[in-house]
Amino acid sequence: MTRREWIAAAFFVGQDQTPLFRASTRLVEVQATVQDSKRRYVGGLGRDDFSVLDGGAEQKIEDFESNSTGLTLALMLDLTGSMSREMSGLKKAVVSLLSRLRKEDRVGVFGFNQRLRRLQDFTPDLQRVENAVLSAEAGGGTALFDSLTRVSVELSREAGKKALIVFTDGDDNASGLTLPMALRRAQASGLPVHTVLQGEAKRERDLARMLAQMSRMTGGSSHVVTTGRDAQSVLEQISQEIHYTYLLTFKSEPGHGEWRRLEVRVKGHTDYIVRCREGYFAS
Numbered sequence: 001m002t003r004r005e006w007i008a009a010a011f012f013v014g015q016d017q018t019p020l021f022r023a024s025t026r027l028v029e030v031q032a033t034v035q036d037s038k039r040r041y042v043g044g045l046g047r048d049d050f051s052v053l054d055g056g057a058e059q060k061i062e063d064f065e066s067n068s069t070g071l072t073l074a075l076m077l078d079l080t081g082s083m084s085r086e087m088s089g090l091k092k093a094v095v096s097l098l099s100r101l102r103k104e105d106r107v108g109v110f111g112f113n114q115r116l117r118r119l120q121d122f123t124p125d126l127q128r129v130e131n132a133v134l135s136a137e138a139g140g141g142t143a144l145f146d147s148l149t150r151v152s153v154e155l156s157r158e159a160g161k162k163a164l165i166v167f168t169d170g171d172d173n174a175s176g177l178t179l180p181m182a183l184r185r186a187q188a189s190g191l192p193v194h195t196v197l198q199g200e201a202k203r204e205r206d207l208a209r210m211l212a213q214m215s216r217m218t219g220g221s222s223h224v225v226t227t228g229r230d231a232q233s234v235l236e237q238i239s240q241e242i243h244y245t246y247l248l249t250f251k252s253e254p255g256h257g258e259w260r261r262l263e264v265r266v267k268g269h270t271d272y273i274v275r276c277r278e279g280y281f282a283s
Contacts, residue, residue: 025251025252025253025254026251026252026254026282026283027062027063027249027250027252028251028262028280029247029248029249030052030190030248030250030264030276031162031190031192031245031247031277032050032219032245032248032264032275033219033241033244033246033275033276034244034266034274035272035273035275036271036272036273037271037272037273039273041240042244042272043066043067043068043244044066044067045066045246045266046066047248048267049266049267050064050248050264050267051265051267052250052262052263053264054250054252054260054261055260055261056261056263059251060250060251061249061250062249062250062251063247063248063249064246064247064249067243067244067245067246069104069160069161070102070106070160070161071104071105071106071162071163071242071245072107072108072122072158072159072162073105073107073108073162073163073164073242074108074109074110074151074155074162074164074165075107075109075110075165075167076110076112076147076151076164076165076167076168077090077094077109077110077111077112077133077136078112078113078138078142078167078168079111079112079136079137079139079140080113080139080140080141080142080169080170081113081138081140081141082138082199083138083169083199085199086169086198086199087136087137088228089228089231090167090228090231091133091134091136092228092232093228093231093232093235094235095130095133095134096235096236097235097236098126098129098133100236100239101126101239102243103124104124106122106124107120107123107124107126108121108122108129109129109132109133109136110151110154111136112143113138113139113140114141114174115147116143116147116150116151119132119133119135119136120132122158141173141174142168142170142172142173142174142175143175144168144172144175145175145177145178145179145181146175146176146177146182147175148186148193149186152185152186152189152191152193153185153189155189156189156190156191160247161242161247162192163192163193163194163245164193164194164220165194165195165196165235165238166194166195166196166211167198168195168196168211169197169198169199170199172207179207179210179211183210183213183214183217186214186217186218187217187218187277187278187279187280188280188281189218190218191220192218192219192220192242193214193215193220194220194222194238194241195211195212195214195215195220195221195223196224196225196231196234196235197222197224198224198225198231208224216278217278217279218278219275219278221241221275223237248264252282253282254282254283255281255283256282257281257282257283259279260280260282262276262279262280263276264276
């Protein structure tokens with residue numbers, strides 16, 4: 001889960017059951033990648049190398065996972081009719097991505113057109129994942145925002161580090177949700193969302209802008225590709241990024257749904273660039 005709540009139940013004394021206290025805390029997960037001044041990813045950092053600031057106040061890091069531990073990855077494939085011309089190049093790029101994953105990683109595959117389909121449950125068996133990708137067929141309308149929200153919820157239930165990669169080639173024409181609604185829900189999930197736009201999507205400036213905003217606010221990355229070779233290069237970049245991801249967890253004070261800004265720093269390295277989610281909704 002990207003967020004978990006520990007609630008201390010009320011304690012009672014005597015038969016009048018007068019409560020002595022009730023307290024509530026929430027654990028907030030923050031995934032972060034670190035680059036040096038030359039944009040090279042930095043691995044091998046430990047818990048004590050980081051500081052997490054919640055609204056400017058430094059927090060105690062309760063749990064930590066280094067960049068060497070595995071992660072759970074969700075692949076969202078656009079299977080709309082307009083993707084027919086792009087499918088061959090997309091499949092090759094995704095298979096290339098799978099070859100770069102580690103044995104500790106788990107992958108799930110989802111396809112979407114006017115509805116969302118689970119093509120492969122989360123599994124460390126990358127051959128099964130590859131088979132699911134290669135057997136996917138395009139056809140139908142586009143329910144991008146609804147599908148994005150559902151996969152975010154599904155992935156957020158997985159423990160540890162996780163990431164979502166969304167491939168799409170067109171604007172949404174079948175969702176009940178709007179993109180701002182999907183953006184807010186993606187922010188709430190705390191998942192890094194990496195978006196890859198191709199085909200018709202390259203000409204949808206509003207869509208490209210909003211998906212880039214979603215990626216930035218969740219600590220992911222956004223890309224536009226023209227050819228299959230471009231797609232392979234982009235996925236190589238994303239695979240490198242997710243393999244240099246750290247997971248930091250801290251306790252948050254209760255709130256009322258307000259937005260709280262987050263910042264992660266590497267101690268003693270003011271020139272390091274840290275990418276993470278921009279904040280979270282306190283609850």
